[in-house]
Amino acid sequence: MSASAPLKPRVRFAPSPTGYLHVGGVRTAIFNYLFARQHGGTFILRIDDTDTKRNLEEAVKVIIDGMKWVGLDWDEGPEKGGNFGPYYQSQRFDRYKAAAEKLEKSGRAYWAKKQIGDKLPDWKIEKMKKAGKWDEDLAKASQDPNPALYFKIHEGEPQDVTLEDAVWGRYSRPADVLNDYVLLRGDGTPTYNFATVVDDIEMGITHIIRGEDHLANTPKQINLYKALGAPLPQFAHLPMIHNDKGEKISKRRDPVAVTLYQACGLQPEALFNFLALLGWSPGDDREIMTKDEMIAAFTLERIKLAPAQFTLARKRDLKPEADEKERADWLAESLPTTKLEWMNGEYMKKLPLPELVERARPFLAAQGYALDAMPAEKLAQVVKLEQERSRTLRQLAENVKLFFAAPASYDPKAVEKVLKKGDGLAMLKDVRAMLDAQSDWAPHVLEEALKKFVEAKSTKFGNVAQPIRVALSGATVSPPIHDTLAVLGKAEALARIDRALAAVA
RNA sequence: GUCCCCAUCGUCUAGAGGCCUAGGACAGCGGCUUUUCAAGCCGCCAACGGGGGUUCGAAUCCCCCUGGGGACGCCA
Numbered sequence: 001m002s003a004s005a006p007l008k009p010r011v012r013f014a015p016s017p018t019g020y021l022h023v024g025g026v027r028t029a030i031f032n033y034l035f036a037r038q039h040g041g042t043f044i045l046r047i048d049d050t051d052t053k054r055n056l057e058e059a060v061k062v063i064i065d066g067m068k069w070v071g072l073d074w075d076e077g078p079e080k081g082g083n084f085g086p087y088y089q090s091q092r093f094d095r096y097k098a099a100a101e102k103l104e105k106s107g108r109a110y111w112a113k114k115q116i117g118d119k120l121p122d123w124k125i126e127k128m129k130k131a132g133k134w135d136e137d138l139a140k141a142s143q144d145p146n147p148a149l150y151f152k153i154h155e156g157e158p159q160d161v162t163l164e165d166a167v168w169g170r171y172s173r174p175a176d177v178l179n180d181y182v183l184l185r186g187d188g189t190p191t192y193n194f195a196t197v198v199d200d201i202e203m204g205i206t207h208i209i210r211g212e213d214h215l216a217n218t219p220k221q222i223n224l225y226k227a228l229g230a231p232l233p234q235f236a237h238l239p240m241i242h243n244d245k246g247e248k249i250s251k252r253r254d255p256v257a258v259t260l261y262q263a264c265g266l267q268p269e270a271l272f273n274f275l276a277l278l279g280w281s282p283g284d285d286r287e288i289m290t291k292d293e294m295i296a297a298f299t300l301e302r303i304k305l306a307p308a309q310f311t312l313a314r315k316r317d318l319k320p321e322a323d324e325k326e327r328a329d330w331l332a333e334s335l336p337t338t339k340l341e342w343m344n345g346e347y348m349k350k351l352p353l354p355e356l357v358e359r360a361r362p363f364l365a366a367q368g369y370a371l372d373a374m375p376a377e378k379l380a381q382v383v384k385l386e387q388e389r390s391r392t393l394r395q396l397a398e399n400v401k402l403f404f405a406a407p408a409s410y411d412p413k414a415v416e417k418v419l420k421k422g423d424g425l426a427m428l429k430d431v432r433a434m435l436d437a438q439s440d441w442a443p444h445v446l447e448e449a450l451k452k453f454v455e456a457k458s459t460k461f462g463n464v465a466q467p468i469r470v471a472l473s474g475a476t477v478s479p480p481i482h483d484t485l486a487v488l489g490k491a492e493a494l495a496r497i498d499r500a501l502a503a504v505a
Numbered sequence: 506g507u508c509c510c511c512a513u514c515g516u517c518u519a520g521a522g523g524c525c526u527a528g529g530a531c532a533g534c535g536g537c538u539u540u541u542c543a544a545g546c547c548g549c550c551a552a553c554g555g556g557g558g559u560u561c562g563a564a565u566c567c568c569c570c571u572g573g574g575g576a577c578g579c580c581a
Contacts, residue, residue: 014581015581016580016581018581048581050581051580051581146579148579149579150579168510171509171510173508173509174508177507177508177509177577179577181578181579182578182579183579184579185579186579187579189579191578191579191580191581192580192581193581195581196581211575212510212574212575212576213575213576213581214576214581215509215510215575215576216508216509216510216575216576216577217576217577239510239511239574240574240575242573242574244516246573246574247574248574248575274517277517277518277530278517279517279518281517281518281519283519283520284519284529285518285519285528285529285530286529287517287518287529287530287531288530304518305510305511305512306511306512306573306574307511307573307574307575308516308517308518309516309517310517311515311516311517311531311532313532337531337532337533338516338531338532339516339517339530339531339532340531341531342530342531342532343531345543345544349544386543388543388544389542389543389544390543391543399542399543418541450540454540460540461539461540462539462540462541463540464540465540465541466540466541469540469541475541476541476542477541477542477543478541478542479541479542479543480540480541481540481541482540
């Protein structure tokens with residue numbers, strides 16, 4: 001077990017197909033990925049589906065799509081194949097059986113019925129009931145007439161187990177807390193602790209980078225490695241991610257599915273960057289980093305041990321029973337003022353316009369805008385005007401509304417303040433006449449014309465711009481007024497001004 | 506309940522005995538700019554959980570407390 005990386009490390013991300021891809025899992029995958037790429041190693045995706053009876057295909061697709069979306073690619077695994085397949089645990093039962101036989105033969109495994117008492121400790125039962133996990137499953141298991149295959153964890157004299165974790169340092173467990181554990185259940189299926197070890201050995205995994213929740217089990221797994229005569233990999237356990245309440249991030253209370261972030265119009269590059277910086281930093285002041293920069297800077301040693309909070313500006317609690325759409329709405333509400341949203345805005349600003357337009361399309365369509373009716377060039381102009389003004393695609397889609405629909409109503413406050421008070425209405429009438437006379441409707445021409453107009457009226461620009469703004473958008477906010485006019489087009493702009501004049505007069 | 510781990514601004518973090526009157530970023534606040542909203546620029550606010558040691562010197566090392574987390578299944 002060496003602390004330095006071998007020439008070609010092999011690492012793996014092994015999610016369980018539960019129907020969604022967890023952001024915590026994505027972070028684990030990112031760390032594995034960065035490590036592999038930095039050392040020119042191999043990044044493997046393996047599906048840990050020993051327990052899945054449900055629609056596996058669907059659930060695996062969610063994982064694959066999510067991984068691809070955030071910009072993770074793997075060298076071996078589903079869709080890629082590889083020399084160490086199959087990459088589904090459900091298709092590797094023969095290996096587990098073979099390993100089990102080997103252990104049995106060497107006297108390191110034995111068949112037995114549930115042995116450490118028939119009942120679990122009371123505190124455990126309480127806890128499980130509280131968590132809603134106290135289901136038939138368990139009761140059934142304890143009544144299972146079939147014996148299970150147990151791993152005899154000690155050979156000869158019980159010994160303490162110590163490991164050098166790449167991020168935690170030395171971690172050791174005394175011999176007396178290392179108990180025999182189940183490898184094969186009564187029904188013959190392998191347990192997690194058995195299947196992972198067998199697969200990690202057979203797939204030649206050199207570095208196991210996974211969540212801290214697995215740390216305590218690692219010594220037990222180490223003994224299994226030894227019993228199977230396999231070399232030990234380097235372990236690296238990652239600190240957990242907490243929610244804004246300091247709790248372990250949870251599926252019920254927190255927005256953990258990556259699809260939610262997608263639905264809020266976050267950029268995959270931003271989410272990747274943000275997640276990579278949760279518990280890891282390059283050591284200097286860099287925050288916005290390209291994938292290549294992160295690959296170059298990544299080291300396991302620089303991972304921080306304290307759990308990191310995935311902070312959201314939670315305004316209200318998320319109902320545990322909320323569906324996907326409610327969750328996405330909740331997330332969108334909780335994103336403003338967060339670092340993640342800021343970072344996303346930075347990435348959006350950098351995006352080439354055509355790419356941004358493509359990414360914005362589904363969000364614009366979701367707003368019900370008639371996209372097909374708008375020429376591509378105009379659409380690009382519209383998006384460009386909001387590129388710097390929006391921090392998510394969802395916001396962009398909302399902000400861009402005035403270019404797709406005339407105001408259905410006018411904000412009463414805006415009308416009062418901008419049109420009714422002072423000479424707003426008169427000013428609007430006059431600009432309208434001036435604009436009507438414009439033959440060239442290019443933005444810079446309009447800007448000049450407006451400036452001249454303001455000068456002639458010896459007033460402030462705002463006194464002219466704001467009335468137009470209200471007429472065009474129904475409110476006091478829009479991109480620069482000459483740009484807005486230009487993109488809207490002369491006919492539409494004048495029509496909206498007329499409508500506003502009629503509505504307010 | 507038992508065992509283990511962790512602890513720097515509200516948040517993400519830098520910091521591996523003197524470079525720390527603790528640095529950066531987000532958020533917040535104020536200003537400049539201005540055509541509204543953004544963006545941009547400038548500035549301000551803000552932390553070593555508490556208590557003991559060790560040391561000439563501690564955010565950094567040790568101990569205790571407190572707080573938080575994790576593990577303890579025929580779940581993964």
